[in-house]
Amino acid sequence: MKKILNALFMTLLAVFTFSSCSDVPAPYDILGEGDVPGLTGDGTKENPYSIEAAQQKQDGTIAWVQGYIVGTIENYEDPSGSAKFAAPFTAKNNLLIAESATETNVKNCVCVQLSSGTELYSKLNLAENAANLGHILAIQGSLEKFYGFPGVKSTTAATLDGKDVGGSGETDPDNPLGLDDSNPVNSFSATFDDAVNNNDYLLANWYNVAVTGGRRWQGKVFNADKYIQATSYNASGSSFECWFVTPAFKVDEIADKTVSFKCAVYNYATAAANSNLEVYFLKLVNGKMESNKLTIDGMPTTDNTWVSLEAKLDSYAGQTGFVGFKYTSTSSTEALSYRLDDIQAGKGQGGGETPGEGTELLTNGGFENWTDGYPVGWKSVSTAGNATLEQSTDKRSGTYSVLVKGDPSSNKRLGSTEMTLKAGTYVFSAYFKAATADKAGARLGYVPIGDDGTPGNYAYDADYVNDITNTDWVTKSYTFTLTGEQKICLVVMNPKSPGKDLLIDDASLKTEDGGIVGGGGVEPEPDPDLEPYESDIVMPTTSDSKVDFYYNCTINGFASLKLGKNGTAGTWTSDALGVVKTKLSFYSVAWTGKNDTSLTVEIVGGGTFEGGEVSKTVNLAANTGFSGSGSTFTIVPVVDTDYHEYTLIGTTANSKIKFSTDKERGAVFGVKVK
Structure with missing residues (x-):
């Protein structure tokens, strides 16, 4: 009996001790609304x-x-x-x-x-x-x-x-978007040429903020188009709010006090009641964000149709602020997607009127957007651009300018991406400043580009810009007339005398009676004969991850083919060639670290390679650019052993090209048949 009483006493003591402990483990806490047990x-x-x-x-x-x-x-x-x-x-x-x-x-x-x-x-x-x-x-x-x-x-x-x-992660309730107006600009643009599909889009001095729901504006790539998109489709939760906001700017210093942009929607008919896009003028007052909704006429209501819109800011004259695009949604199943492209403010006056009248043709004249060491729209595939370029924060407006290295022994040139212009009169202008205490020089011009990609005779302004100092930005314009349609490169010469480093900013090309053939944008699709990485057969536009394991992808900016996946071979066959062809060429590499991969190329539906073979097998060299997740790859460098060329014998209009890997991932790009 005594043992029983002792055991009961010890049990009660243990219960009392545990109950009186103030440091109770978390699993015993009382759960609040929305908490998950454990x-x-x-x-x-x-x-x-x-x-x-x-x-x-x-x-x-x-x-x-x-x-x-x-x-x-x-x-x-x-x-x-x-x-x-x-x-x-x-x-x-x-x-x-x-x-x-x-x-x-x-x-x-x-x-x-x-x-x-x-x-x-x-x-x-x-x-x-x-x-x-x-x-x-x-x-x-x-x-x-x-x-x-x-x-x-x-x-x-x-x-x-x-x-x-990367920051503390704490949000200021007075400034939830983290805006900073201490360094306002007088021009800006976002063309999204550097967008990566399904990745959050980030651009220096712009803001991409998820307030609720965790979704931000993401880059989208559809065919050759790149833009950003906000959507709550297939996300977690039921409330979403995200913002894409311009850099701070002075309203009085942007042309016409207007910010322009393009907008499109998807799934409007079923989800318009659940999702919305609003545009605001935002400003900071004593550190607190104030928002003013703008009236935007003509917002899109038809799926996949781009419309050009304007945010008029006349009523905010004299103020410094931002334009913010606010996406909201209350559904992750019936969600409306909004898309934005070509967000731009006019060139600032800041010290002098921008030369030229008419339609602006350059989308990155301020050198704000860069990729692979070049400002977007300023990389010639010809010898027109022969200068060494650097991104500089010594700018006239925005965030960056371009530094063109000088050379006392030869003229150096900044060259634009090739563009085909209509007949008409054009005004090419830019602002200049010396990069150092040494005085620099500059000269504006253009050069015609032949069908073979060779520059013709350079056409320059009669006047040089001499004695450029590093204290003030100076401007110059050059007017030229084209009597017929012409492919050209714009060039800015940094002359060998004096051959010093030169800064260039806020370039402009305007016309009242001409334009770019095929529409806006300075980077029309390259001529297949000039661009080695573009295919002149139709590359896959869909993927097969179940049977043949081929995937559509982009390599060096062009539609390409990815074969296989980790440890699994892939195969893909082209459409019929349509006409008789006598030569096949292409580039191909293996997945990074997979040098033992081989590729077989076959002629099916009639014809052989020279010598009577119907197939050729090549060993692929691994390339570190062909790696990671996603469907966009940059293969640098492409070496001679990555290039393959074969003579075709006896092909017909029904002949097809078939590519297959043996056991791993391979990439095929720049496929040409002649």
């Missing part, structure tokens, strides 16, 4: 969710998650099979984080999105920062699936081993 942490920076908690709470909540960096998903087409937990890594757009630094089971991980162009992308990706493996990462983003796994998307802030990376 959550560890509260999703704040100070107390981030654990991996297990983040895996449970995949509802689009913006929150912090913490874990060890353990690897990456190397191939979005095969997420589970391509999970990698040891260097070397190639994927840059994602990380796997886990509770343990030694985790190697992808099912125990959370997949973190890193958006290209962000500080998080550059400082955290394992392909370029392999030393981050095994370190503790806390990161803020939208809790929703990524690559089919529990994920953190649209990431905005992080800490690595407790130190901030």
